[in-house]
Amino acid sequence: MLEETVLSWQDRALCAQTDPEAFFPEKGGSTREAKRVxxxxxxxxxxxxxxxxxxxxxxxxxxxxxxxxxxxxRRAV
Structure with a gap:
C-alpha cells in the first residue's frame, strides 16, 4: 500500500500517455521528443x-x- 502511494505520481505522468520507445532510445538515438514531453x-x-x-x-x-x-x-556528492 505504501509503495502504491509513493508511485501515485506515475498515474499523472505524461509519458504514460506517450510512446514508451521515445523514452528509451537506441544508443545514439534522439532524446528530443522525450525531453519535450x-x-x-x-x-x-x-x-x-x-x-x-x-x-x-x-x-x-x-x-x-x-x-x-x-x-x-556527482555534483550532489
Missing part, C-alpha cells in the same frame, strides 16, 4: 527523484538522460 509534465520532479533514488540506468526520467543524471549525482 517531460518539459510540460507536472510530475517531472517526482520522476527525477524516483530515478535518482532507484539508480535508473536507462531511459529519460524527469527530463534527464542517464548521463545527465550521473552528472547531477
Amino acid at each position: 517531460c518539459a510540460s509534465c507536472e510530475v517531472r520532479s517526482e520522476c527525477l527523484e524516483y530515478a535518482l533514488a532507484n539508480d535508473e540506468r536507462f531511459g529519460i526520467w524527469g527530463g534527464l538522460s542517464e548521463r545527465e543524471r550521473r552528472k547531477l549525482r
Whole structure:
C-alpha cells in the first residue's frame, strides 16, 4: 500500500500517455521528443527523484538522460 502511494505520481505522468520507445532510445538515438514531453509534465520532479533514488540506468526520467543524471549525482556528492 505504501509503495502504491509513493508511485501515485506515475498515474499523472505524461509519458504514460506517450510512446514508451521515445523514452528509451537506441544508443545514439534522439532524446528530443522525450525531453519535450517531460518539459510540460507536472510530475517531472517526482520522476527525477524516483530515478535518482532507484539508480535508473536507462531511459529519460524527469527530463534527464542517464548521463545527465550521473552528472547531477556527482555534483550532489
